[in-house]
Amino acid sequence: MNETLLRELIPAVTSVLVRRGADFATAEDAVQEALIRALRSWPADPPADPKGWLITVAWRRFLDLSRADSARQAREARVEAELPAASGQSADDTLQLYFLCAHPSLTPSSAVALTLRAVGGLTTKQIAEAYLVPEATMAQRISRAKRTVSGVRFDEPGNVATVLRVLYLVFNEGYSGEVDLAEEAIRLTRQLTSMSDDEEAAGLLALMLLHHARRSARTTRTGALIPLAEQDRTRWDAALIAEGVAILQSALARDRLGEYQAQAAIAALHADAQAAAETDWVQIVEWYDELERLTHSPVVRLNRAVAVGEARGADAGLAALAEVDPSVPRRTAVEAYLRERTGDLALAARLYGDAARAAGNLAERDHLTRQAARLNEALRA
Amino acid sequence: MAKYLILKHYRGGPTPYVAFEPLDRWAPDKVDAHMKYMHDFAAKLQETGEFVDGQALSPEGTFVRYDGEGRPPVTDGPFAETKDLIAGWMVIDVDSYDRALELAGELSAAPGQDGKPIHEWLELRPFLTEAPRVTE
Numbered sequence: 001m002n003e004t005l006l007r008e009l010i011p012a013v014t015s016v017l018v019r020r021g022a023d024f025a026t027a028e029d030a031v032q033e034a035l036i037r038a039l040r041s042w043p044a045d046p047p048a049d050p051k052g053w054l055i056t057v058a059w060r061r062f063l064d065l066s067r068a069d070s071a072r073q074a075r076e077a078r079v080e081a082e083l084p085a086a087s088g089q090s091a092d093d094t095l096q097l098y099f100l101c102a103h104p105s106l107t108p109s110s111a112v113a114l115t116l117r118a119v120g121g122l123t124t125k126q127i128a129e130a131y132l133v134p135e136a137t138m139a140q141r142i143s144r145a146k147r148t149v150s151g152v153r154f155d156e157p158g159n160v161a162t163v164l165r166v167l168y169l170v171f172n173e174g175y176s177g178e179v180d181l182a183e184e185a186i187r188l189t190r191q192l193t194s195m196s197d198d199e200e201a202a203g204l205l206a207l208m209l210l211h212h213a214r215r216s217a218r219t220t221r222t223g224a225l226i227p228l229a230e231q232d233r234t235r236w237d238a239a240l241i242a243e244g245v246a247i248l249q250s251a252l253a254r255d256r257l258g259e260y261q262a263q264a265a266i267a268a269l270h271a272d273a274q275a276a277a278e279t280d281w282v283q284i285v286e287w288y289d290e291l292e293r294l295t296h297s298p299v300v301r302l303n304r305a306v307a308v309g310e311a312r313g314a315d316a317g318l319a320a321l322a323e324v325d326p327s328v329p330r331r332t333a334v335e336a337y338l339r340e341r342t343g344d345l346a347l348a349a350r351l352y353g354d355a356a357r358a359a360g361n362l363a364e365r366d367h368l369t370r371q372a373a374r375l376n377e378a379l380r381a
Numbered sequence: 382m383a384k385y386l387i388l389k390h391y392r393g394g395p396t397p398y399v400a401f402e403p404l405d406r407w408a409p410d411k412v413d414a415h416m417k418y419m420h421d422f423a424a425k426l427q428e429t430g431e432f433v434d435g436q437a438l439s440p441e442g443t444f445v446r447y448d449g450e451g452r453p454p455v456t457d458g459p460f461a462e463t464k465d466l467i468a469g470w471m472v473i474d475v476d477s478y479d480r481a482l483e484l485a486g487e488l489s490a491a492p493g494q495d496g497k498p499i500h501e502w503l504e505l506r507p508f509l510t511e512a513p514r515v516t517e
Contacts, residue, residue, distance in 0.1 A: 107476045109382040110430070131382065133433050133474050141430025172513045173382060182514055211515055218516075225512060266517060303517055363512040 004187070006038055006050065007121030013054045014118060015093030018154050022062050024100065025146040028118050030062035036123060091195045094119070098192060099158020102166040103149045110145035111166045117142055120188055126179045160198040164260065167192070171208050182212055193247075202251035203261030209244030210267035213237040225367040229276040241271045262291040281311035298328045306334055314341030332358060333368055340375065349375035384433060384474050384508040385481040387488060389501070391440055393465030398500035399493060407494045415499070418491040426473060426484070437469035472508075481505055 010031060017027035034057040038050075047053035101115040116122045116130075128138035167189050174181025189205045217235040218226060248264045266287045273279040288304035291297075302324045309317020317338045324331055336351035352372035359365035391403075404412055419435075426432035444457040471488070475481050485505045493499030 109474070109476050112382070113430075131474070132384070137427060137430050137432050137474070140428055144428075144430055168515075169382075172515050173510070207515070215514075228516065263515070270517070306517070360507070360510055361512045362509045365509060 003039065006035070006042070008187075008191075009051050009054055010035060010121030011094040011097045011119050013051065013058055015097060016055050017058060017062055019093065020059070022066075023150070024154060025143075025150055026065050027058070027062055028146065030065055031058045032117065032123065033061050034058035035121060039123070094191070095195045096154055096156075096158065098163045098188075098195075099156070100149055100152060100154065101145075102158075102163040103152055104159075104162055105148050105152075106145055108166070108169055110141055110148065111162075112169055113138060113141050114145040114149075115163075115166050115188070116170065116184070120184055122179060122184070130174055130179050130181055160192075160196055160201055163192060164189075164200055164204050168204060168260075171211075182208070182215070186212060199251045199254050199256045200258040200260045202247050203258055203264050206244040206248035206251065207260050207264035207267055209240045209247070210264060210271055213240035213244065213271065219363070223363065224370075225363045227367075228270060233274065236271065241268075244268065245271065257290065257294070259291060259294045262287055262294060266291075279310070281307055285311050298325050299330075302328050302331055302334055306337070309338050309341065314338045318342070329358070329360060330355070330364075333364075336368075336371065345375050345379055349379060382474065382476060383478070383481070383510070384472060385485075386504075386506045386508065387471045387473065387481075387485050388504040388506065389468045389470060390504065391466035391468045394502040394504060397502065399497075401494045401499060401501075411492065411494055411496060414492045414496065419488070422488055422491075423471065426471075431473050431475050431480075431484070433472035433474050435469070435471040438467055440466055440468070478507075481507075 013034070014024075014027055014031045017030065018024055022030070031054070034054050037057060038054060042050075097119050098115070101118050102111045106114065113127055113131075116127050117124065122130075124139050124142060125135050127142075128135040131138070133141075167185050170181055170188070171185035174185070186205070186208050189201065189208060193201045193205050213236050214228075214231065216237075217231040217233070220226060244264065245268050248261065248268055251261055252265070266284055269280050269284050269287070284307045285304065288300060288307050291300045292304060302321070305317050305320035305324060308320040318335070321331070321335055321338065332351050333355035336348045336355055339345075339351060340348035349372050352368050352375060356365050356368035356372060359368055404415070407415070423432060423435050441459045443459060445454050446457075448455040473481060473484055475484065482505065485503050489501050489503050490498040491501070493501075
């Protein structure tokens with residue numbers, strides 16, 4: 001059994017413990033310890049019934065942890081007396097875990113960490129490495145998160161939208177360490193769509209698949225960004241695109257549009273173009289109009305200006321850009337791109353330089369610096 | 382989720398809000414109180430799950446440069462007159478810029494020579510991140 005299959009069992013095992021009367025925080029600790037034992041011992045000695053093994057080991061560990069806490073002894077006795085069978089548990093329990101780990105009382109970073117551990121079945125060490133913080137810090141972040149939700153009833157009705165925000169963050173902002181957070185986000189979102197028929201969950205899954213499909217074409221071997229228009233589209237993953245488009249189409253057919261579906265629709269239109277020149281920018285602008293109605297986001301307005309520049313020319317793009325707040329990140333980079341299109345190379349070069357200094361990530365900064373250098377060289381010639 | 386560097390300077394930055402002498406001229410108990418504050422602050426951040434790293438630097442360093450194939454590196458310094466000197470840093474991982482400001486402000490309230498908050502200027506710098514995966 002590989003590690004991913006093992007991790008898929010984790011939320012169900014935690015749910016069994018909680019259904020047996022364990023409190024979520026202790027149950028989750030017990031399952032984490034069972035998981036670490038499984039990672040160590042299963043390669044040499046795989047159990048016949050992996051889930052049963054995890055439940056048994058985690059339950060024993062839960063009882064030990066409870067015994068260590070004398071204040072809990074009365075409850076423990078009650079729990080042992082009541083011990084129901086593991087049967088009767090359903091996907092609903094796993095869905096409840098998603099809701100709990102993305103509870104609105106948690107900060108984004110706590111919700112992300114708790115979701116990756118309790119739903120994703122990652123170890124604290126793996127999560128710490130993925131976010132480049134010490135393991136002790138991540139352990140504290142997770143136990144604080146568990147304290148924050150300790151008063152929340154396990155079966156409290158949840159909101160899928162809060163879960164989607166957490167999964168989107170995992171997909172979009174993770175580093176690329178030992179654990180592939182993009183793939184982990186896709187796995188968790190896929191699992192969510194198997195338990196919920198929410199259109200936006202499907203939309204988010206489609207969005208992730210469509211962007212993930214471009215992954216190997218997005219950067220050079222040394223990690224430099226390749227803009228969408230210059231990517232080798234034969235390197236896009238056709239199977240992921242087909243899956244993403246199919247999921248999106250069936251979600252859109254239900255006519256309950258949301259921001260993730262609209263974003264996925266834009267990604268699907270890019271995926272549909274065999275070459276950058278064949279991109280249907282007119283339709284992309286329409287989707288940005290929808291997206292702006294749904295989100296009122298200044299970032300959407302900025303991306304719309306790029307699309308308008310492609311659909312109707314750079315001057316129209318600049319006119320659309322004039323309505324974007326100057327403080328929106330990347331606005332200067334977009335203006336540089338559009339100014340170059342209008343032929344104002346000197347202004348474009350200066351703006352690319354400004355945009356590089358304001359960039360929030362290394363790959364974008366380097367890309368913008370190269371653009372400025374390219375234009376400055378052309379201007380000298 | 383963003384990482385920030387809180388830089389502590391020996392020298393450099395804006396004019397001090399409260400003038401203070403180098404630490405070695407303070408009363409020992411005031412030095413201890415200052416150190417303890419820094420230590421407790423780091424411990425608190427560990428507990429909130431926001432601590433990444435904290436280090437102190439020796440004030441004396443050396444400039445080094447490559448000097449060509451087969452030759453040892455050339456060194457220069459130390460330069461006692463350097464205008465800006467880094468004393469140390471703390472790296473935090475927080476949910477927002479406002480939280481980073483709040484923490485840096487709190488660190489700057491460490492007790493000074495007179496036992497009152499030192500109001501030291503700390504420099505706050507965001508880390509560059511990985512590129513986001515969703516690009517349009």
